[in-house]
Amino acid sequence: MTNKEKSFIGLDKIETLSLLKRIGAETFRYEQIQNWIFDNFCENWEEMKNIPKDLRDKLSEKMQLHPLQINHVSGSENEPTKKFLFKTISGHSLESVLMYEKNRTTVCISSQIGCAVDCKFCATASMGFIKNLNDYEIIDQVLHLERLSKHKITNIVFMGMGEPFLNYKNVIKAAKFLNHKMGFGARRITISTAGIVPKIRKIADEEHQFKLAISLNAVTEIERKKIMSVTNTYSLNELIDSARYYYQKTRRLITFEYVLLKGINDSPSDGKKLISLLMGLECKVNIIPYNEIGGDFNRPDEITIKNFLKELRKAPFNVTVRWSKGTDINAGCGQLAVEAIS
Ligand code: SF4
Numbered sequence: 001m002t003n004k005e006k007s008f009i010g011l012d013k014i015e016t017l018s019l020l021k022r023i024g025a026e027t028f029r030y031e032q033i034q035n036w037i038f039d040n041f042c043e044n045w046e047e048m049k050n051i052p053k054d055l056r057d058k059l060s061e062k063m064q065l066h067p068l069q070i071n072h073v074s075g076s077e078n079e080p081t082k083k084f085l086f087k088t089i090s091g092h093s094l095e096s097v098l099m100y101e102k103n104r105t106t107v108c109i110s111s112q113i114g115c116a117v118d119c120k121f122c123a124t125a126s127m128g129f130i131k132n133l134n135d136y137e138i139i140d141q142v143l144h145l146e147r148l149s150k151h152k153i154t155n156i157v158f159m160g161m162g163e164p165f166l167n168y169k170n171v172i173k174a175a176k177f178l179n180h181k182m183g184f185g186a187r188r189i190t191i192s193t194a195g196i197v198p199k200i201r202k203i204a205d206e207e208h209q210f211k212l213a214i215s216l217n218a219v220t221e222i223e224r225k226k227i228m229s230v231t232n233t234y235s236l237n238e239l240i241d242s243a244r245y246y247y248q249k250t251r252r253l254i255t256f257e258y259v260l261l262k263g264i265n266d267s268p269s270d271g272k273k274l275i276s277l278l279m280g281l282e283c284k285v286n287i288i289p290y291n292e293i294g295g296d297f298n299r300p301d302e303i304t305i306k307n308f309l310k311e312l313r314k315a316p317f318n319v320t321v322r323w324s325k326g327t328d329i330n331a332g333c334g335q336l337a338v339e340a341i342s
Helices: 013-022 029-038 051-063 136-150 164-182 195-204 221-227 236-250 267-280 302-312
Strands: 068-076 081-088 093-100 105-110 112-114 129-132 155-158 189-192 211-215 256-260 283-289 318-321
Touching: 013 029, 029 221, 029 283, 068 136, 081 136, 105 136, 129 155, 136 164, 155 164, 164 189, 164 195, 189 195, 189 256, 195 211, 195 236, 211 236, 221 236, 236 256, 267 283, 267 302, 283 302
Parallel strands: 105 155, 155 189, 189 211, 211 256, 256 283, 283 318
Antiparallel strands: 068 081, 081 093, 093 105, 112 129
């Protein structure tokens, strides 16, 4: 990889120190630059005012600072949700979402460009799999959004484009960095999976403190296979077993996400089956009325949603409903998709 393909933020400490040495900079500049990047979220070399101009010029000639550049922002200043279209150095596009709620500011970040998992209701699936994001391309989404956010980011969710557990190494590396180096509490970082069972067991064994969310969306093997092909590889039973294993190992609650699809998984009887499926598991369930993307699936009407929730209120676990924000700008859950190269 040449420097032109790599950004400064993509260099590790040894590579950075070696670069600084090559261009005649003193070692203490390393800390100063790190401070500009990770504490002040600066956008470019020019902002680094305590770095001499000739050094900034040399660095800028060598390589760009950020691995991602912002190409487009959807959503106006006062809206609760904004969507950001980024471009990588290799010319691929990806999206992240910033959401303002009462007491929290959440970023939803991508872990891959496209996705191979092929959940039938998801816009990202239509792109196919294009590439894994590097750890620094994941981190850079947060750096940009922290700079542009009206409020300090409080929560990070890996629920954007891609299946995080199919890019496990880079996702964990990025999550650890966000936790250790940038100070985001591990409990405020949630990693979501469609059900990559071996990685659910692995993250349980590795005893990370991050939160886990499982995108469940169906209550029987047959129904889940119809909408989530991953069930052909890891059955619903194996998935629930891995969730039990995760809880036994970590004693941390799992969140099950359940996208409510009209006529597919939205009847009171589905609600009843959902309760028995998760019986005995320490968890909470997050119901997400579907955000339509112009495909084969629809959001149930309000009465159907109400009846489903009425049944689910009998559950021994906590149930919340996420009325996704940003559906008008296609920033809702399952709506992220971009052209492969733009
Ligand atoms: S829902 Fe997640 S795992 Fe499924 S296709 Fe979409 S991005 Fe991939």
